Amino acid sequence: MKSLNLSPLKKLEIITEGGHKEFVTDLLDRAGVTGYTIVGNLSGKGSHGVYSGHVMFNEDDVLIMVIVAVPEELVAPILAGFAPFFEKHTGVVFVSDIQVSRLVKFKD
Amino acid sequence: MTLSLGDRLKVRSMVYVASEPIPRFWPMRTFIHHNPLYGLEDRPFDEAVEQGSHLFHARGYLRRSQYQAYRAMGKVDDGELRRRIRGFLNGHAQKIPELDLEAWLWQIVTNSQSERVVEGGDWMCGAALWASLHGERLSVSDEELDARLAPIISDRFSPETPVYRDVDLLFGTQIGATLDDLLSKSCLDFFDEGQSAWQAPGREAGFFAAWKEIARRNVRFRLRGLHLRELLAQEETAEGMVAHILRLLDVPESVWQGYITQELTRMHGWAGFIRYRTSAKHYYWAQRYPGDLVDFLAVRMVLGFALLEESRRHHQTPASRTEVLTLLREHPRAAYLRSELYGGAILPGWAQRAEDVLVRGRPKRIAELTAAYGPAKLQWENERQGKRLRVLARGMGRDAEAALMGLSTAELDDLLRVLSDWERSEGYVWLQAMEAHYINELVAKIQIPVTEQHSTKRPFAQALFCIDVRSEPMRRRLEELGDYQTYGIAGFFGVPLGYLEYGKGSETHLCPAIQTPKNLVLEIPATLELEEEPLYGALEHVLHELKGSVLSPFVAVEAIGLLFSLGLVGKTVAPLSYHRWHGRLHGGKGVTRLLLDKLSPEQADSIIRAVQRAMIRRALAKEPSVPRDQVTDDEVRELREIALGHQHGRSALAERRNMTPAAEAQFIEKLRRIYLVDRAQTSLQMERLGRIGFSVEEQVRYVLQALLSIGLDRNFSRFVLLVAHESRTENNPYESALDCGACGGGKGLPNAQSLAHMANKPEVRRKLRDHGIVIPDDTWFMPAVHNTTTDAIELHDLDLLPARHLLYLERLRDGLSAATRHSAAERMRKLGAGPRVVEDPYAAAVMARRQAHDWSQVRPEWGLSGNAYALVGRRILTEGVNWQGRAFLQSYDYRLDPKGRLLENILTGPLVVGEWINLEHYFSVVDTDNYGSGSKVYHNVAGRFAVMTGNQSDVRTGLPTQTMLKDGKPYHEPIRLIAMVEAPLAFAQKTVSRIGKVKALIVGGWVRLVVLDPEDDYRMHVFSDGDFYVHPQSGRAAKLSSEPRPLLEGSV
Amino acid sequence: MVWSLGLLAAILLPLFPLSWAFNRLLTSLPGGWSQALAVIVLPQAGLELLRFSHIAHHVPPSWRLYGGLWAVFSSLLYAFRAITAREVGIWTRLLVSSGLALAWLAWLSGAPLATVQVFALAFCVPAALLFLLTAALTRRMGGAYLGLQGGLVVALPRLSASLVVTALALLGTPLFPAFFVLWRSFGQLPLAWVPLLMPLPLLWGWATGRFFQDLLYGDFRGEPMTDLGRMTSALIGLVLFASLFLNLFGGGFGA
Structure with a gap:
């Protein structure tokens, strides 16, 4: 079996209210990421209260998570970019180390 | 020097956060009533109103006199008022044993003639108030004066205020008003939706990019003294420009968010409209000519900076935050006097003197005048406050007035605090009292059913x-x-x-x-006519087109101007008759039906076929100039199949008319591109037709x-x-x-x-x-x-x-x-x-x-x-x-x-x-x-x-x-x-x-x-x-x- | 002797640079009635001096041309300075100096002295009224500086209205005497003078526009104040109307 060619990347998981989906994806696009995944209808608890995760009136009242894999040099700018947003809004960003096999999909 | 990615993203993020309280503005063609404080609806009402007043410089409640008028008309529930006053006093820390505070507040609420009893002011304090009430003069030494000036100045010149506003306050320049004007004009040019006959060029590139192109060559800007070319060459992107100018102005990054918020909320109409535009995915004009709030902010900052520079060249005014701070630090008295005069707060009797001294600009004279003015203002403010309190007390009787005069300076301080806290929340109390009255009315008016029996009589x-x-x-x-x-x-x-x-x-x-609706309903005329526009409608169309052209008014006014006057006179003098006559000339729409039932796939397919055939006939009539009656149905069908890619080879029509293969290929290409007779379009249209009904x-x-x-x-x-x-x-x-x-x-x-x-x-x-x-x-x-x-x-x-x-x-x-x-x-x-x-x-x-x-x-x-x-x-x-x-x-x-x-x-x-x-x-x-x-x-x-x-x-x-x-x-x-x-x-x-x-x-x-x-x-x-x-x-x-x-x- | 009387006249009927003295005199008066009287009496005194000294015979014709140009220059200068004036008293003073300088032009171009006297009165009477109104405003607001507080018309409707109408009279708006005297006197002048005189109404109008802006528009946020009495404002209206009436029917002051 040929050994896998894995390359290290960083994974960002951005959890925030559903109403800000456009903003988050727009900012990531401008940062130059090649793609992202959005997970919806999440529930959870934070400093602002409990989210029930049940789509009510529209999507604004639920939590979403945007998962994106980026090369290391993009992590600092993206975190800097989101800093003003998270000062005023509920949500978090998790950064973790991952490895991917098809690096070409994640880098230009 | 281009900005780093992180900074650019940060600016974008800040603009987003700053824009959230700004209400969206829908185009007025479909006016939507909406809550102006929609962005603040996550807060309780009174908090949101206060925040909104701060952001939008607006009042959130009526004036006291207007509420008093409502009370005189019986629209306010007095009981609720009293309850709320008591609740306020119970919750308030300050207590003044000698005074019946509840009676005082009641007097303010119901009988006070002035808009605010405790006006506040830079020089208000208990000691001065006591002195003024008892007819004594308070003297202020020079050190005291300077000590008092420091907090006043730091209040008036907060770090988040845009620099040009500080300059306006200090020097009476009109940079803010000019900036608003220029920005309005730029926005009008870009966001125009077909009103002007000449449209701005290059709008597809986006607001900032298009504006840049024009601003570089704008003669009017140059005449004003704004030199934008070098500034614009320094940064490409809008957010880059924003950050660059903020750096040029020496604004520290920690206040960028507040600064940006203040800039954006200044013109909340345009900002609200742009906000709507960016979020409306299907808005036609936004798709063609995109422009977002970062572009808007960048344009504003460029113009603001250029105006500041121009003012610096002509009037030697400061053009950055450090320069303003230096002036405040080195000449606090001058800064105070300037802000009094140009901020409109100065005592009218001193205004001319202050203007003369400031125009001459000699620091010693300015300092002297301020030293004389400060105590005068102090005395005036405290006298005014004292008078108001005395009038208030007199309205309550001799005892109240005596009690007022007997208060110590500390107690006077407390009194001022209680009253000013009360007045801040008074609007909300009035609101609740009015609502209590209306709820009482509702209770009185509601008809409680006597019996639960249903009437079985059939209504007409x-x-x-x-x-x-x-x-x-x-x-x-x-x-x-x-x-x-x-x-x-x-x-x-x-x-x-x-x-x-x-x-x-x-x-x-x-x-x-x-x-968002999922179903589409079409209106179909019951009688189908071939394209024929009634004569009157066509004439009217021509006349209105003439209005939009540049040269025609010079020529046409004498010739046909009188025709317009018929409308002018008719609509003004006899509107009903004019419109009746006008309606008769226009003719109606004709009988129409709504297509409400869902189409079956066969029906949809057949409709598409019919439309495509009609398109092909029209194309033939235009290009190879084949009139309708010279083409057979079969030939049209064949052309259609070729265009859709179901058939290849020469068509019978081309054979008959001896078209070259190249010409035929060109025609088929046109059918596909312009007349939309192609496969992808067909499936799209099937999808759309599926939405019908x-x-x-x-x-x-x-x-x-x-x-x-x-x-x-x-x-x-x-x-x-x-x-x-x-x-x-x-x-x-x-x-x-x-x-x-x-x-x-x-x-x-x-x-x-x-x-x-x-x-x-x-x-x-x-x-x-x-x-x-x-x-x-x-x-x-x-x-x-x-x-x-x-x-x-x-x-x-x-x-x-x-x-x-x-x-x-x-x-x-x-x-x-x-x-x-x-x-x-x-x-x-x-x-x-x-x-x-x-x-x-x-x-x-x-x-x-x-x-x-x-x-x-x-x-x-x-x-x-x-x-x-x-x-x-x-x-x-x-x-x-x-x-x-x-x-x-x-x-x-x-x-x-x-x-x-x-x-x-x-x-x-x-x-x-x-x-x-x-x-x-x-x-x-x-x-x-x-x-x-x-x-x-x-x-x-x-x-x-x-x-x-x-x-x-x-x-x-x-x-x-x-x-x-x-x-x-x-x-x-x-x-x-x-x-x-x-x-x-x-x-x-x-x-x-x-x-x-x-x-x-x-x-x-x-x-x-x-x-x-x-x-x-x-x-x-x-x-x-x-x-x-x-x-x-x-x-x-x-x-x-x-x-x-x-x-x-x-x-x- | 004649010339010294002439110089004195130039002080009393202000001509730059001696108009400086006239203006200083006016500012030093305690305001209100004294200023009003001074602004009416002094120019008339100056004109009497001119008549008494028979200086008209001594002035060579070339001096008439230069003198006229100088008068226009003086007038333009004061009009220009009036644009930035915010205080009502100062504004009045500058505008009346501007108007009175034109009286010299009228006199030098040969108008009879009686005409020039009416000319001066046409400007001085509204100016006097304005000085009185300034005093009224100062009594109420502490100063007559406009622009600090917008929308004065809301708080003081009659006073604002009187200010506006009197300012229009001073400005030479048609129907008021100043317009007709200007018309009559300069109707005689050769056409070449017209471009020199045209900027004057422009500058006067501009100064007045700024003046009105602060009076009439904006939100009023100050204390409620007592307005001008009904009798007083009626009296002011009467005076202006009388001057108008006299002007239209008194007619025969000119040749």
């Missing part, structure tokens, strides 16, 4: 009106006249649809703004929901009218605001027609029987339109009426026109008609029609002004009571709604729309200049989507003063919507809790909720201060008892 006609407040007088009159039953339902009749009118290119969404299941669902939600499931009469509403006004940019809000600012007739068609379908009726609703065979659903300006009700689709119903049509028509006339008489009184008109319904109806056609009329109808209540429940509760056109009436029967789903729909739909309408009116009336849009007289249409005041200004949001004020006094009484729901309390609470958004609105105090519990003896449960309390005058028992029970203070 039933009518479903929109919940709009203007339906209320009409419903009342109709019920008075005869055996009519009326119901209230949201204006779109629960059927959200996209409507494609015959002759229009795009679809209109006829549903509340918060929803409603399936039978959907139809049954909509009819069922509509009938159940209003509680009409039995005892159907012969006629069931579905009355949509619209308005008709001339020369009114706000005409869409008078249309149906539930239909997203459009006219609700297509919805009424759709529901009527669905409900009349035998198949649908059969399926409804399975759900337990039996509609008799002779019941006919008929769409109608209520014109709220003239109060006329017009019946539609009469040619579909079954023959036997025609017998009763006359009686129906008579009833409707009588109701029209009486309703018009009632309304014309409010619009200032004389007693003769009011007493004669026929004259009133004529006056109403004239209002609708008069182009000089700034107030054709009051619209939704005066709205106060939203009553959700059975009609029997509100029947026969004169609500003066101030109540949204939604029919609802809780007994038919065991799971609460219908109530959920009502709460998330009509109630939220009602809240938006109510708050739009509230804020437009409390501050007509900042939240409202000022007088209509000065309005000019901007870019075809908004109005502005004068020839250039910020886009005006909100409603105009003519809709809000009458003779300078508020006509709409600003209170929050009082929503009454007829349902058991626990049921209502459970339903509300299920809907997060509505619960937040109620708990936050954006809507006042009142629950009328039919199972608790019809007692009224009022939600206030976080909990429900039972209104003492409510309930069957209270109503039946003969002696009126007073509303005890403290009984709640």
